[in-house]
Amino acid sequence: xxxxxxxxxxxxxxxxxxxxxxxxxxxxxxxxxxxxxxxxxxxxxxxxxxxxxxxxxxxxxxxxxxxxxxxxxxxxxxxxxxxxxxxxxxxxxxxxxxxxxxxxxxxxxxxxxxxxxxxxxxxxxxxxxxxxxxxxxxxxxxxxxxxxxxxxxxxxxxxxxxxxxxxxxxxxxxxxxxxxxxxxxxxxxxxxxxxxxxxxxxxxxxxxxxxxxxxxxxxxxxxxxxxxxxxxxxxxxxxxxxxxxxxxxxxxxxxxxxxxxxxxxxxxxxxxxxxxxxxxxxxxxxxxxxxxxxxxxx
Numbered sequence: 001x002x003x004x005x006x007x008x009x010x011x012x013x014x015x016x017x018x019x020x021x022x023x024x025x026x027x028x029x030x031x032x033x034x035x036x037x038x039x040x041x042x043x044x045x046x047x048x049x050x051x052x053x054x055x056x057x058x059x060x061x062x063x064x065x066x067x068x069x070x071x072x073x074x075x076x077x078x079x080x081x082x083x084x085x086x087x088x089x090x091x092x093x094x095x096x097x098x099x100x101x102x103x104x105x106x107x108x109x110x111x112x113x114x115x116x117x118x119x120x121x122x123x124x125x126x127x128x129x130x131x132x133x134x135x136x137x138x139x140x141x142x143x144x145x146x147x148x149x150x151x152x153x154x155x156x157x158x159x160x161x162x163x164x165x166x167x168x169x170x171x172x173x174x175x176x177x178x179x180x181x182x183x184x185x186x187x188x189x190x191x192x193x194x195x196x197x198x199x200x201x202x203x204x205x206x207x208x209x210x211x212x213x214x215x216x217x218x219x220x221x222x223x224x225x226x227x228x229x230x231x232x233x234x235x236x237x238x239x240x241x242x243x244x245x246x247x248x249x250x251x252x253x254x255x256x257x258x259x260x261x262x263x264x265x266x267x268x269x270x271x272x273x274x275x276x277x278x279x280x281x282x283x284x285x286x287x288x289x290x291x292x293x294x295x296x297x298x
Contacts, residue, residue: 002108004217005065007031007050007096008072009039012172013113017069017210018042024214029063031072050092056099064103067217068110070096074139075115082138089142094149101156109217110157112150115143116165116202116228116269128272129163129226147226158223160216165230165271169206169291170298178203181241182295185248193257197241200234200268205294208285215280222279230271231285240288247293 004021008014009030018028022041029044039045044063048055050072073089093112100107119127120134135141150159168178177194184192212229216222245251277283286294 001025001027002066002218003027003029003063004067004069005029005031005060005063005107006069006071008070009042009045010036011071011075012169013206013210014071015039015171016169016206017071017213020207020210020214029065031059033072050095051087053095053098056095057102060096060099060103064105065100065107068096068100068107069213069217070110070112073113073142085138086142089139090145090149093146097149097153097157101153106157108158109160109223111160111162111213111217112146114147114161114163115140116163116230116271118144118147118163119269121267122269126232126270126272127228129228129275154224160222160224161226162213162216163226163228163271164209165202165204165228165269167204167206167209167229168295170295172206177237178240178292179295181244181252182292184252185244185250185296186298188250190250191253191255193255194237195257197237197254197256198267200236200270202230202232202234202270203240203288203291204229204231205286205288205291208283212276212280212283216276219280225275225279227276227279228271228273229276230273231288232271232273233288234268234270235288240292243289243292244296247289247296 004026006014010032018041021028027043028041030039030042031046031048035047046059048059074085117140118133118135120136133144135144147161150161172179174180174183209229241252
């Protein structure tokens with residue numbers, strides 16, 4: 001058992017990770033951005049702003065975590081407040097790392113959630129961690145900056161960096177494309193407006209993602225590593241739509257909204273999880289059909 005601090009505890013990934021780690025008996029403390037209902041599984045729920053260095057110093061001094069999972073940040077690629085995106089994702093990460101490095105007893109592991117968006121706009125091939133990053137949007141740039149921060153603090157903190165590809169599941173915000181499709185199917189709304197449905201994404205189930213995170217967090221060989229977290233299969237969004245239609249017994253009329261088509265859209269993302277599985281063993285990942293059925297039955 002370990003004392004674990006999870007930033008972004010109220011978020012989609014945070015809640016699923018809390019469920020997983022609580023079942024393993026860890027004492028969990030969560031950083032949340034604002035007051036809210038108690039989150040099941042947390043021994044302590046702490047309100048603080050990542051952008052406030054003093055608040056981060058006070059938080060980590062109070063919790064003195066043995067392990068940390070940094071999930072907090074703005075995760076929506078099309079977020080329209082660029083200043084908030086950079087301040088939260090980059091400065092917030094720097095404030096947290098600086099506070100952790102100042103502890104008399106640093107954590108045994110600090111996991112930073114980067115993103116596959118750092119790879120940028122590559123048309124073909126399976127992406128490995130050895131490829132040079134080339135982010136194509138502001139979100140990807142912020143995540144690349146966080147990876148550089150990990151390098152700055154690597155001599156003071158045992159950092160594990162993960163690059164999750166797209167993933168989905170119950171509880172994901174409706175602004176993301178798969179939950180939006182699922183919500184329309186559940187409501188039997190046959191007309192749906194989307195952006196570019198020709199893009200292909202490597203979709204994982206959130207349960208597989210938090211399984212990978214939980215196993216990396218306690219694996220000594222993961223320290224200092226950089227790991228894709230992915231399914232290894234890129235699926236066009238049009239295929240996801242078709243699968244939801246089959247599962248829900250519905251036929252969509254898809255209308256492409258030009259305002260939702262981004263000029264900096266990454267056309268295809270498909271990752272290799274070979275390095276990840278070499279360290280933690282094979283991942284048992286639900287099929288995309290199982291994930292979509294799980295979401296439809298919520």
